[in-house]
Amino acid sequence: RARRTRLALILAAPVLAALLGATGARASGLEEMVKLCVTCHGDEAAPADPKVPIIAGQEFYYLYVQLKDFKAGRRANPIMAGIVASLDRDQMKAVSEHFSKLPWPRIAYRSDEQLAKLGERGTIAGQCVQCHLGGYEGDSRVPRLAGQHFEYLAHTMTEFKNKVRLNSAAKGSLLGAYRDEEIRAMASYLAGM
Secondary structure, three states: OHHHHHHHHHHHHHHHHHHHHHOOHHHHOHHHHHHHHHHHHOOOOOOOOOOOOOOOOOOHHHHHHHHHHHHHOOOOOHHHHHHHOOOOHHHHHHHHHHHHOOOOOOOOOOOOHHHHHHHHHHHHHOOOHHHHOOOOOOOOOOOOOOOOOHHHHHHHHHHHHOOOOOOOHHHHHHHOOOOHHHHHHHHHHHHOO
16 A cells, blocks of 8 residues: 555656646645645654654754755655655745644654664764754754654665765765664664654
């Protein structure tokens, strides 16, 4: 079911993006844009698919920069690339502001105690709190990691490690030093916070 939904969104993204641009969504189409976003990301609840990031309650500027990065090709995702293709700066800001004002949803992820200990050691060794702050709640430049989906975190950190995701060279260098099992442990630790 999730694959069929993704395939449908990949195929529909260019059409939906064109419609948003063609219907005068520049100033007043926030509702339509949000409806499109919540299809995958959920509204005030966490997304049903744990491979999709929680964006409700995420930092405004971080969300905005990610949309710009999708549009510029610094983040590769066929669904997001199609959706942001026709969005202008004001639209990206409006969507980012909308989601940043929502409460962060709680997920029911419970980390294995041993895995969480290994993950905590990994985050301490990487000095992750320097940017993501002590509670891993982020700020305007960096995302909140605490309570994010485990599958999304593990996948994203692995993409940084393997230089697939290119919009933060520092993360790529840092995570390149970690083994895959350490990355999974850090993802588990952060998701369970």
